[in-house]
Amino acid sequence: MKIIVGVKRVVDYNVRIQVKPDGSGVVTDGVKMSLNPFDEIAIEEALRIKESGKAEEVIAVTIGAKACQEQLRTALAMGADRAIHVETDEGIQPLTAARIFKALCDKEAPKLVIFGKQAIDDDNSQTAQMLAALSHWPQATFASEVVIDADTASVTREVDAGLETLSVDLPAVVSADLRLNEPRYVKLPDIMKAKRKPIDTVSISDLGVEVAAGIKVLKTTAPAKRQAGIMVETVEQLVVALKEKGLIK
Amino acid sequence: MERESMEFDVVIVGAGPAGLSTACRLMQLAQESEQELMVCVIEKGSEVGAHILSGAVLEPTAINELFPDWKAMGAPLNTEVKGDDVYYLTGESKGIKTPNFLVPKPMHNEGNYIVSMANVCRWLAEQAESMGVEIFPGFTAAETLYNEDGSVKGILTGDMGVAEDGSHKDSYMPGMELLAKQTVFAEGCRGHLGKELMQRFNLRDNVDPQHYGLGIKEIWSIEPEKHQEGLVVHTAGWPLDNHTEGGGFLYHMENNQVALGFIVALNYSNPHLSPFDEMQRWKSNPKISQYLEGGERIAYGARAVNKGGLQSVPKLSFPGGLLVGCDAGFLNGAKIKGNHTAMKTGMLAAETIIEALKTGDIATKELTAIETKYRTSWVYDELHKTRNFGPALHKFGTLLGGSFAWLDQNIFAGKLPFTWHNTVPDHATLKPAADCIAPNYPKPDGKITFDKLSSVFLSSTNHEEDQPCHLRLTDPSVPIQKNLPLYNEPAQLYCPAGVYEVIKDAEGADKFQINGQNCVHCKTCDIKDPAQNITWVTPEGGGGPNYGNM
Numbered sequence: 001m002k003i004i005v006g007v008k009r010v011v012d013y014n015v016r017i018q019v020k021p022d023g024s025g026v027v028t029d030g031v032k033m034s035l036n037p038f039d040e041i042a043i044e045e046a047l048r049i050k051e052s053g054k055a056e057e058v059i060a061v062t063i064g065a066k067a068c069q070e071q072l073r074t075a076l077a078m079g080a081d082r083a084i085h086v087e088t089d090e091g092i093q094p095l096t097a098a099r100i101f102k103a104l105c106d107k108e109a110p111k112l113v114i115f116g117k118q119a120i121d122d123d124n125s126q127t128a129q130m131l132a133a134l135s136h137w138p139q140a141t142f143a144s145e146v147v148i149d150a151d152t153a154s155v156t157r158e159v160d161a162g163l164e165t166l167s168v169d170l171p172a173v174v175s176a177d178l179r180l181n182e183p184r185y186v187k188l189p190d191i192m193k194a195k196r197k198p199i200d201t202v203s204i205s206d207l208g209v210e211v212a213a214g215i216k217v218l219k220t221t222a223p224a225k226r227q228a229g230i231m232v233e234t235v236e237q238l239v240v241a242l243k244e245k246g247l248i249k
Numbered sequence: 250m251e252r253e254s255m256e257f258d259v260v261i262v263g264a265g266p267a268g269l270s271t272a273c274r275l276m277q278l279a280q281e282s283e284q285e286l287m288v289c290v291i292e293k294g295s296e297v298g299a300h301i302l303s304g305a306v307l308e309p310t311a312i313n314e315l316f317p318d319w320k321a322m323g324a325p326l327n328t329e330v331k332g333d334d335v336y337y338l339t340g341e342s343k344g345i346k347t348p349n350f351l352v353p354k355p356m357h358n359e360g361n362y363i364v365s366m367a368n369v370c371r372w373l374a375e376q377a378e379s380m381g382v383e384i385f386p387g388f389t390a391a392e393t394l395y396n397e398d399g400s401v402k403g404i405l406t407g408d409m410g411v412a413e414d415g416s417h418k419d420s421y422m423p424g425m426e427l428l429a430k431q432t433v434f435a436e437g438c439r440g441h442l443g444k445e446l447m448q449r450f451n452l453r454d455n456v457d458p459q460h461y462g463l464g465i466k467e468i469w470s471i472e473p474e475k476h477q478e479g480l481v482v483h484t485a486g487w488p489l490d491n492h493t494e495g496g497g498f499l500y501h502m503e504n505n506q507v508a509l510g511f512i513v514a515l516n517y518s519n520p521h522l523s524p525f526d527e528m529q530r531w532k533s534n535p536k537i538s539q540y541l542e543g544g545e546r547i548a549y550g551a552r553a554v555n556k557g558g559l560q561s562v563p564k565l566s567f568p569g570g571l572l573v574g575c576d577a578g579f580l581n582g583a584k585i586k587g588n589h590t591a592m593k594t595g596m597l598a599a600e601t602i603i604e605a606l607k608t609g610d611i612a613t614k615e616l617t618a619i620e621t622k623y624r625t626s627w628v629y630d631e632l633h634k635t636r637n638f639g640p641a642l643h644k645f646g647t648l649l650g651g652s653f654a655w656l657d658q659n660i661f662a663g664k665l666p667f668t669w670h671n672t673v674p675d676h677a678t679l680k681p682a683a684d685c686i687a688p689n690y691p692k693p694d695g696k697i698t699f700d701k702l703s704s705v706f707l708s709s710t711n712h713e714e715d716q717p718c719h720l721r722l723t724d725p726s727v728p729i730q731k732n733l734p735l736y737n738e739p740a741q742l743y744c745p746a747g748v749y750e751v752i753k754d755a756e757g758a759d760k761f762q763i764n765g766q767n768c769v770h771c772k773t774c775d776i777k778d779p780a781q782n783i784t785w786v787t788p789e790g791g792g793g794p795n796y797g798n799m
């Protein structure tokens with residue numbers, strides 16, 4: 001069986017995000033970019049499934065500009081067998097991403113598609129669900145454990161009430177939560193080997209996908225700065241202070 | 250334990266200007282002589298540039314030699330220096346502009362470029378990779394490996410996935426041996442392997458101790474009408490007294506940004522001095538704040554520089570390896586410029602290695618030819634001319650010493666027939682805290698001046714939390730029992746990232762706390778601790794600051 005893993009290039013989680021002066025988005029020039037951490041978990045899970053003998057091939061897929069190949073190389077260095085780069089310089093909305101994955105699934109016929117549960121840049125958490133809908137495949141999101149058994153997958157999800165276990169028929173779409181696994185460190189020889197692994201580059205039009213434009217970003221602003229606090233000595237002072245701010249009557 | 254290993258012809262430690270220039274020059278020469286060469290560069294930052302912090306006004310001498318058509322190749326040298334202001338600050342709100350003819354010659358900047366050295370390094374890395382160099386960011390050279398005959402055989406990369414108590418986590422990955430015929434150490438100022446090599450091979454015999462400064466830097470995005478792309482501003486004087494060397498810089502880069510910073514010489518004597526607070530209050534002088542008001546601070550970082558110059562350059566070769574760039578100490582202290590000399594000495598190392606390869610096996614050999622190459626290069630000339638600059642400031646204070654520097658550089662062009670020495674190492678200059686007055690640093694205003702923690706936040710520093718502390722104390726009792734009573738434990742003040750704190754434990758006793766995850770890898774503690782009790786070692790690879798365009 002084949003596993004497709006969706007990976008995204010995002011601003012590194014350590015970087016302090018800066019909003020562009022014109023409010024059109026966040027600064028990504030000269031900023032450290034990385035593989036979305038949840039996608040790293042997704043790759044790790046696919047590799048573990050393959051290493052347990054239940055899959056033959058792991059394919060990493062990304063959509064984005066040329067520079068995204070760096071993240072594909074990371075996925076290849078972790079152990080993915082090959083990669084597909086859907087090249088575009090445009091910002092991609094979740095529906096377009098899902099359509100692209102649908103087109104690739106039609107071509108590659110994977111039994112399992114794994115995504116990170118969300119990308120840490122726009123936190124949409126939609127691509128996996130939309131792909132499941134477009135493909136009429138079952139979905140199991142926010143997975144904290146995945147067990148593959150011939151034609152089904154048993155997926156444990158973290159829900160408010162505790163843990164929920166679903167059994168889904170394959171092919172299926174799974175999205176990875178934080179506790180699914182701890183991704184491996186990449187080894188130096190594997191980084192060298194990854195440079196020789198194949199990356200197929202295709203365009204959105206090659207795949208015959210229609211670009212969705214349903215969402216328009218109106219404005220991006222930085223969160224309001226926190227006001228300095230004041231120290232009060234007594235409950236009375238606290239009440240006075242809250243009244244002054246109009247927070248209580 | 251049996252470790253995995255990989256073999257290369259040359260392993261280079263550090264993807265700074267020195268290491269990357271070594272790599273590029275090696276490949277150029279190998280291609281010219283149609284030789285196959287396996288070269289790798291190992292870099293502790295999470296990506297190339299993540300740990301690079303410089304001014305920077307770049308003298309294009311070395312890059313002109315390395316890539317004569319760098320412009321056409323798209324090197325990020327976009328802003329030519331267009332103006333050069335030098336101020337002597339006389340107080341909190343005052344400063345005088347020094348007429349051009351009174352400025353010591355090495356401080357002139359015509360023909361130079363204002364750059365982000367981190368971006369220049371990223372560009373150099375691209376060139377190196379396109380010529381076949383393997384670059385491994387996110388991996389540290391944790392230890393030097395030696396052959397039985399004592400020669401260097403390569404390096405060991407740091408283990409990953411080790412918990413704070415030393416146990417192995419699930420993700421544990423043992424370090425790998427990277428073996429090489431020659432290992433080039435390009436770790437920059439106060440490299441931790443370089444330090445050990447100097448001791449082991451007695452490379453510092455008969456040279457002066459190295460002298461250092463701590464540079465603290467910020468990048469601001471300023472109001473377009475205040476921005477003058479290409480303007481270079483330097484200041485001397487306030488807030489430092491006449492016994493403390495140092496000065497400020499402010500460079501107008503591209504995109505309405507300015508890079509500004511303040512360097513304090515680490516031979517300061519007052520243990521109450523805080524380089525961080527000096528830097529913050531320096532910005533409040535109108536000569537500096539005029540540009541910053543209404544702007545936004547977007548980045549912060551710090552890094553030590555070695556400014557001992559000619560008298561402090563160690564021996565460069567030892568069996569199996571070479572020292573280049575600031576790991577050896579080629580910064581020109583009169584200009585506080587070391588990028589061009591770092592690049593050039595890297596290139597000299599490459600030339601030395603390729604020439605030696607032509608004559609036979611170079612594994613375990615000591616390539617002493619680098620010494621002659623250095624002595625006949627412009628790096629030596631330049632350092633020789635400015636050799637008395639630092640010691641003069643040290644001997645006579647910044648005012649009189651500065652006047653000497655002017656005479657020496659502008660009238661005698663550095664040719665006076667004597668050489669002064671400064672033989673007191675920087676860790677031995679502190680006076681007892683009780684004999685010194687604590688400066689009265691103003692509270693940060695949150696607009697121009699800031700506190701330490703909000704500053705460190707802007708360096709995007711991160712270390713995996715559960716790992717052994719990478720700041721090692723030889724004797725854990727020294728900070729509280731010796732440094733605290735005598736010097737008020739100066740680590741609390743000199744560390745620009747607030748890593749060291751003296752706090753009270755549950756019983757109310759003093760306790761020395763190390764917040765290692767905040768460390769920006771500046772190396773000051775390793776240099777300045779009066780007891781030389783702190784050793785900086787490499788943390789897990791990829792940890793540390795994540796500088797963008799520093």
Ligand SMILES: Cc1cc2nc3c(=O)[nH]c(=O)nc-3n(C[C@H](O)[C@H](O)[C@H](O)COP(=O)(O)OP(=O)(O)OC[C@H]3O[C@@H](n4cnc5c(N)ncnc54)[C@H](O)[C@@H]3O)c2cc1C
Nearest residue numbers: 263265266267293303304306390437464574575586587588
């Ligand atoms: C505030 C400030 C302002 C300056 N201004 C200027 C200026 O205007 N012009 C100028 O020419 N120079 C300037 N300099 C000096 C200049 O930055 C240095 O001379 C130059 O960076 C030295 O280059 P290098 O390659 O030797 O070392 P570095 O630039 O320090 O690079 C060393 C690299 O090696 C890596 N490394 C170190 N140890 C290890 C290890 N054990 N394992 C793996 N990787 C490791 C580091 O992460 C780093 O990336 C300034 C310096 C400072 C601090």
Ligand code: SF4
Nearest residue numbers: 744768769771772774
């Ligand atoms: S702990 Fe040492 S190396 Fe790290 S930031 Fe502080 S002084 Fe610099």
